[in-house]
Amino acid sequence: xxxxxxxxxxxxxxxxxxxxxxxxxxxxxxxxxxxxxxxxxxxxxxxxxxxxxxxxxxxxxxxxxxxxxxxxxxxxxxxxxxxxxxxxxxxxxxxxxxxxxxxxxxxxxxxxxxxxxxxxxxxxxxxxxxxxxxxxxxxxxxxxxxxxxxxxxxxxxxxxxxxxxxxxxxxxxxxxxxxxxxxxxxxxxxxxxxxxxxxxxxxxxxxxxxxxxxxxxxxx
Amino acid sequence: xxxxxxxxxxxxxxxxxxxxxxxxxxxxxxxxxxxxxxxxxxxxxxxxxxxxxxxxxxxxxxxxxxxxxxxxxxxxxxxxxxxxxxxxxxxxxxxxxxxxxxxxxxxxxxxxxxxxxxxxxxxxxxxxxxxxxxxxxxxxxxxxxxxxxxxxxxxxxxxxxxxxxxxxxxxxxxxxxxxxxxxxxxxxxxxxxxxxxxxxxxxxxxxxxxxxxxxxxxxxxxxxxxxxxxxxxxxxxxxxxxxxxxxxxxxxxx
Numbered sequence: 400x401x402x403x404x405x406x407x408x409x410x411x412x413x414x415x416x417x418x419x420x421x422x423x424x425x426x427x428x429x430x431x432x433x434x435x436x437x438x439x440x441x442x443x444x445x446x447x448x449x450x451x452x453x454x455x456x457x458x459x460x461x462x463x464x465x466x467x468x469x470x471x472x473x474x475x476x477x478x479x480x481x482x483x484x485x486x487x488x489x490x491x492x493x494x495x496x497x498x499x500x501x502x503x504x505x506x507x508x509x510x511x512x513x514x515x516x517x518x519x520x521x522x523x524x525x526x527x528x529x530x531x532x533x534x535x536x537x538x539x540x541x542x543x544x545x546x547x548x549x550x551x552x553x554x555x556x557x558x559x560x561x562x563x564x565x566x567x568x569x570x571x572x573x574x575x576x577x578x579x580x581x582x583x584x585x586x587x588x589x590x591x592x593x594x595x596x597x598x599x600x601x602x603x604x605x606x607x608x609x610x611x612x613x614x615x616x617x618x619x
Numbered sequence: 620x621x622x623x624x625x626x627x628x629x630x631x632x633x634x635x636x637x638x639x640x641x642x643x644x645x646x647x648x649x650x651x652x653x654x655x656x657x658x659x660x661x662x663x664x665x666x667x668x669x670x671x672x673x674x675x676x677x678x679x680x681x682x683x684x685x686x687x688x689x690x691x692x693x694x695x696x697x698x699x700x701x702x703x704x705x706x707x708x709x710x711x712x713x714x715x716x717x718x719x720x721x722x723x724x725x726x727x728x729x730x731x732x733x734x735x736x737x738x739x740x741x742x743x744x745x746x747x748x749x750x751x752x753x754x755x756x757x758x759x760x761x762x763x764x765x766x767x768x769x770x771x772x773x774x775x776x777x778x779x780x781x782x783x784x785x786x787x788x789x790x791x792x793x794x795x796x797x798x799x800x801x802x803x804x805x806x807x808x809x810x811x812x813x814x815x816x817x818x819x820x821x822x823x824x825x826x827x828x829x830x831x832x833x834x835x836x837x838x839x840x841x842x843x844x845x846x847x848x849x850x851x852x853x854x855x856x857x858x859x860x861x862x863x864x865x866x867x868x869x870x871x872x873x
Contacts, residue, residue: 407728480740481689
């Protein structure tokens with residue numbers, strides 16, 4: 400059931416390209432603007448690259464999960480979705496899988512862009528970077544799906560979603576930035592594993608909490 | 620459109636052994652402090668077609684949305700086929716199909732994709748064949764690969780009716796089913812009502828006026844300001860709210 404919902408989101412997204420175009424464009428703009436703000440110092444840009452990567456992904460993630468939930472505002476679609484004889488956990492899982500796929504694709508593209516724009520060696524630390532991007536994408540999708548469900552019926556959802564979501568994403572941002580920095584620097588202090596473990600724990604907690612509570616958001 | 624419409628008889632058993640299709644007791648619902656329903660106690664016999672009549676704001680849609688599990692009552696209880704909505708909403712959802720004012724369709728998917736998605740979530744056996752049949756039954760087979768975004772309001776309603784045909788509901792709730800439909804669409808509704816009656820599906824129709832559907836109706840319930848004002852015909856009965864009128868607002872407001 401969850402996969403059917405995710406497939407439906409993917410199909411609608413491929414047709415409408417709601418999330419992909421806006422989030423990719425937004426992430427690119429964030430990267431470029433931070434790059435301009437920091438100036439031409441190559442070392443400074445390389446040092447800031449992990450932070451810029453994850454700020455761009457977190458900001459773009461807010462947009463992406465919002466757009467995925469906007470699909471459900473088509474002519475009462477969210478209410479209809481809640482009326483099917485399926486568990487609320489399956490609906491949450493379906494929306495979260497859709498969010499994860501969008502975030503993963505976005506993460507891989509932005510990671511490549513950071514490597515090119517800020518001259519950091521992404522290829523040399525590919526495996527730990529991929530692990531960090533996957534874990535970060537899971538966390539953003541888990542949190543974003545829940546809060547997009549909270550705000551989807553609100554008129555001020557574009558304002559409320561980042562206000563609710565970003566503070567909760569702070570531990571993920573910290574862990575992902577530290578893990579990325581450790582991976583890019585060759586992990587001289589052996590801290591990469593600990594930061595990845597923090598991301599795994601964060602993802603598990605957020606997925607369990609989201610699955611347990613998302614159903615209440617569907618009820619009026 | 621084929622002569623006979625395929626309706627799954629999955630949830631329907633022998634008439635004399637079935638519990639009442641709908642039982643509500645003192646059902647009330649507040650919106651922003653105002654009661655849209657103020658204590659409705661109804662019993663609907665399984666297999667009957669009943670009209671819910673009344674002016675705007677009478678509580679028809681609110682009653683339907685509670686029975687569909689889209690909203691919870693503020694007070695009172697309701698059961699479908701003997702299953703309490705508050706205790707086991709998941710099982711109730713297996714038995715209820717709801718056509719609301721909004722069609723619940725995805726604009727960027729085609730008619731066929733919308734129904735295939737619904738069939739998957741409804742657990743419809745022989746999915747592709749049933750989707751094909753439902754598209755044919757509602758007269759949209761030729762437009763099945765068009766995106767719903769390009770459909771008229773009447774076509775969207777037909778497609779939403781096709782979605783109902785994919786499930787095995789024993790209770791069908793139709794909120795203003797004739798709105799936005801042309802003559803062919805109205806004939807479709809008549810054919811559906813005939814098919815549902817044949818397999819013993821209970822149908823509640825909320826409407827301002829039901830002259831067109833009179834031949835299909837067993838009973839009528841008139842709602843006014845959230846209360847039952849009149850009941851007539853077969854298959855439906857009502858009892859007055861068990862709470863005294865003076866106590867009702869206080870209870871409803873809790």
